[in-house]
Amino acid sequence: MEFGTGGGGSGWDNDSSSDPQRRKKCYHRHTANQIQRLEAMFKECPHPDEKQRLQLSRELGLAPRQIKFWFQNRRTQMKAQHERADNSALRAENDKIRCENIAIREALKNVICPSCGGPPLQDPYFDEHKLRIENAHLKEELDRVSSIAAKFIGRPISQLPPIHPPHFSSLDLSMASFPSQEIGCPSLDLDLLPASSTSVPTLPYHHPIHLSAVDKSLMTEIATNAMAELLRLSQTNEPFWIKSTNDGRDVLDLETYEQAFPRPNSPFKNPHFRTEATRDSGVVIMNSEALVDMFMDLNKWTELFPTIVSIARTIEVISSGLLGTQNGSLQLMYQELQLLSPLVSTRHFYILRFCQQIEHGTWAVVDVSYNIPRENQVVSHSQCHRLPSGCLIQDMPNGYSKVTWIEHVEVEDRGSSHWLCRDLIHSGLAFGAERWLATLQRMSERLACLMMTGSSNQDLGGVIPSSEGKRSMMKLAQRMVNNFCASISSSHGHRWTTLSGMNEVGVRVTVHKSMDPGQPNGVVLSAATTIWLSVSPQTIFNFFKNDRTRSQWDVLSDGNPVQEVAHITNGSHPGNAISVLRAFNTSQNNMLILQESCIDSSGSLVVYCPVDLPAMNVVMSGEDPSSIPLLPSGFTILPDGRRDQGEGTSSSLDVHSRSGGSLLTVAFQILVSSLPSGKLNLESVTTVNNLISTTLHQIKTALNCHSS
Template sequence: MDFGGGSGWDNDSSSDPQRRKKRYHRHNANQIQRLEAMFKECPHPDEKQRLQLSRELGLAPRQIKFWFQNRRTQMKAQHERADNSALRAENDKIRCENIAIREALKNVICPSCGGPPLQDPYFDEHKLRIENAHLKEELDRVSSIAAKYIGRPISQLPPIQPSHFSSLELSMGSFPSQEMGCPSLDLDLLSASSTSVPNLPYHHPIHLSSVDKSLMTEIATNAMAELLRLSQTNEPFWMKSPTDGRDLLDLETYEHAFPRPNTPLKNLHFRTEASRDSGVVIISSAALVDIFMDSNKWTELFPTIVSMARTIEVVSSGMLGSQNGSLQLMYQELQLLSPLVPTRHFYVIRYCQQIEQGVWAVVDVSYNIPRENQIVSHPQCHRFPSGCLIQDMPNGYSKVTWIEHVEVEDRGSTHWLFRDLIHSGLAFGAERWLATLQRMSERFACLMVTGSSNQDLGGVIPSLEGKRSMMKLAQRMVNNFCASISTSHGHRWTTLSGMNEVGVRVTVHKSTDSGQPNGVVLSAATTIWLPVSPQTIFNFFKNDRTRSQWDVLSDGNPVQEVAHISNGSHPGNCISVLRAFNTSQNNMLILQESCIDSSGSLVVYCPVDLPAMNVAMSGEDPSSIPLLPSGFTILPDGRRDQGEGASSSSDVHNRSGGSLVTVAFQILVSSLPSGKLNLESVTTVNNLISTTVHQIKTALNCHSS
């Protein structure tokens, strides 16, 4: 077939199958010139562009489609031939240099005696053994990854290609074009840097070879194909849970469809969690993809789930200035907000692909890196292809289908309070990710709604800039609170006393960051189980009339909401400014953010003096306002009814319908970074936690728990 001539063909319409032939049509010079010009501008024309060309050139749309397919194949073959020729030339050059060096070594003489140089056979052999061991270890590592993800040994890998994506047909759809007519949200709240985001512990830099990049590309392509198949197929892969209707993965069907030999985590101590959920969010697919491919913005979007994320290496930044084809090596640390639950660590490849106009997919899949480069040694968690399919809908909305599929080590170390929630897959499952995304997208959408808050503060009604400033301040407060109770290795907290059964974890760190009080900060947190529904507990903490029953900042006095900013469709999602009456600190206000979704809820608050609050309300930059937040996280306990496996009605482990409440406080021990910590401060924060827990149980009539 003559690619240069741009041939196309149609089947003969003869009814005799034996005489059916291919009809070839050779395009004229004008048609070829016009097609070549279009190919340089857009190698992947969409249907509309193909129809336009069809009318202009007098060709069938099918012929246009086949011409572009053939032309792309021809270009790919040309690139591969050129690359192979260059590699062969480089190989021949190195071989010649190697021969010349060996010949030169034969004639080397000792400068002292004029004879042959002294040789140490033991040293040479030992050095070769070390180098051979390193090479074998590297080969075994790459081979194991290839066998695990690709299903064939490294010897069967295709020839190494350059790491750029221009010669790889990774895109399944057209090249992206500018989205038109769709309102874009101002997502500047997801700042590129945040004082609440921890720094990674020191690790050696990773130098990716061409073999690594080629392998990553193939792993990412296979992972994307798997994600798309699982997101678009129901049975036999997905089954409905008989208890709550959730989508659960049929592991036997999955392993038959996606066999993975030599999976390192296949043993009795590892548990699989796999779930799928879908829903609508108020954000366009292009905006959401941009957030996902920026690790800092992704962390800010999920502050209650992602304790830390960093891009280690950008393998490809995408094509034609878009995220299509973007490929990154990332480190992720995921959390459940309690001192009783350790974080989960992953090294993943994150790959983004545009499937068609207005449809994107982002996939994460675990990738093994050398042990000396790991931030946390031996992360005992493995992520199979997980991520989301994002489809644009009218008016700036998107439909998101989310898949979470992980394998985690479980040697009985899960605390009994969280065993049901974690083992059910609800703690880190697709439902929690999607519910958080829906809530956060509503938060950003509310920022764009013009209008003032329901109430004013000192006669000052917040403008749009004031509303934006208040939302930034509240978001930083929530991020700071999450960091104070996280078990992440990256946060700069030193544990003074750990959890003893269900006790109090006390940590300390020296704060010098702007936006936090300078000095020594002490944090204390504990988690308790209460036989009360999460919604009831959330309403209790939100109710201004019941606040004096647990809040020591109010000194037992009633509080009044003096400013209010809505953050979503649920009335519990809001930012409030509270004032306590009849207190000695009339100049002190309370900033509070509360949020709730189907996966849990959060109430975070912090004292802020009146001048600083006025700065935020007027729309000025709030980044220098010091915050030391405290608050509560409320999670369902994940337990089923008594009839579903409960061994004893008196066993607290088997009770149902309860909540897991984490209580956390921060206090400033010393206003000087060089200040010393004393036992009295630790006792004070312990008593603060104990008194608050006692008051909560008393108010909710839960002392028996």
């Protein structure tokens, strides 16, 4: 190997052909003329190509590799100089902002009212909003300075005391009459989030990222290498992939993988990280080009995986593809992936997504983690690293595709997973390839049903909905499911607070203001909890789907029987359907219940929402349903990830048949106040707490599993 140092003043050559025990370092110092010529070339072209390096080699009498390493080290030196300059500028800017802040605070102390001579009247909401913006700005500046300074002292700046934003609660809530039993939660701290979309968690602001040609070249190289690894892993069985002795799934042989793809400098090489690597394949009702277009369109991709993708944003489009296609398309993205339970934090990644056409009718899409500067991150630390993951898509007859999906992540595991969900997560079922593929298959069937012409097989009020009415109803139900998933997401855009509850988990709640056209205006309270039940996921799903047992748990039906008055099939499984239900003998004769149920090999979902009759008639007529307000509630049903006692090796990949226990999440949303300036009171919290407690008690009684 040959290295040059600093500005090219000296370097040393290591004769790698000799015996390692007798390896000697041969030092060489460049002449003043050589350095002057190299510096002149560096100003013109910091990244000379091979031809230019050969020309310099002949002119200066240096080896081509010496030229190469001199330029590498010179670029590194320039980068360090720029970072030191940025560091000084940022410190000066930060000091200036802090001085201005102090001056403003001192000036405000001396302000008097001209009428009465006392302190001026203040708007509490305005003060809170102003202070939040000010605090966020100062924290961003501090994070940027700290990240840059950390590069030069060689360690994180952890000695600084943590900065906590001042709490200005706008909630009229007394803890005296509502004690908390949660350890470590002596008080109920519910911050009312500012007006924002209730269907999508709030994503902190991304600082602009200025990518140079070098950055883009590095990204392209990383993405290309990741694509080569994905193709090799997707097209090879043994020795990379072995069958799990527990359930017959494909799992990665880590020893073989490390030998084939060594990563000696990986920051995740420590005992606190564990690997999740799974593979699955199946047939999808969509051709390869249509799938690729949806994967590279972030809005469509998010709609395709609403139960998995919590947040996704495109930060930069590095390449838009060749000749108007997605071939060669490369994007820098931010994404948060979720498990539908308030007990499981989202996994967030900065990734490169790269698409390539392998041959006619065969495409591949790969995701791989990419480290962006800390000052540009919305989250300061990630506990996950995404190794090359994605899918190989191959066209089949009749417009179908064979999809081979690979999920490969390294996760920092310091006991942060709640014990209820630990088996499910560690088994690879929570975020693994099977869940992605099962969701893709189910959603592709849903899209196929959406595009089909024809009416639903039942009518509403004697009016059979048209094809446009069917599509309008399916779009409304999709928005309802998206809203429900967002309401229980543990995204970084949500802040959960734990109330005392009827189980070891408690009830997690969050509140926010809603001003979207498709949401009720005012203050909305979301509450959710997860429990373990000793019955199979299929049994619980069938219980919720049975109209005859609905009165045992549904407060909307007020204990009365319900009738399905409209039904739309959503897929090949009879449990995938959209229904409109009417409860008999209720005080609200104009109230209907819109419900969507979903089930696949990874879990199931039942979401429902009250909709008044005039609004449903608008939907059935085929008009745009985006302005109809929704406040959905529902259930998610997941396997517990544990093996039954005495269970042998199973070839079935259906978790509904291979797991004896279930994780049931119950989630409700209630409108606390119809005014955005409304306040959350104790009565609202008590109501939702009792609602969840009563619902869980009724479910346990009906399923005869009170001991769980």
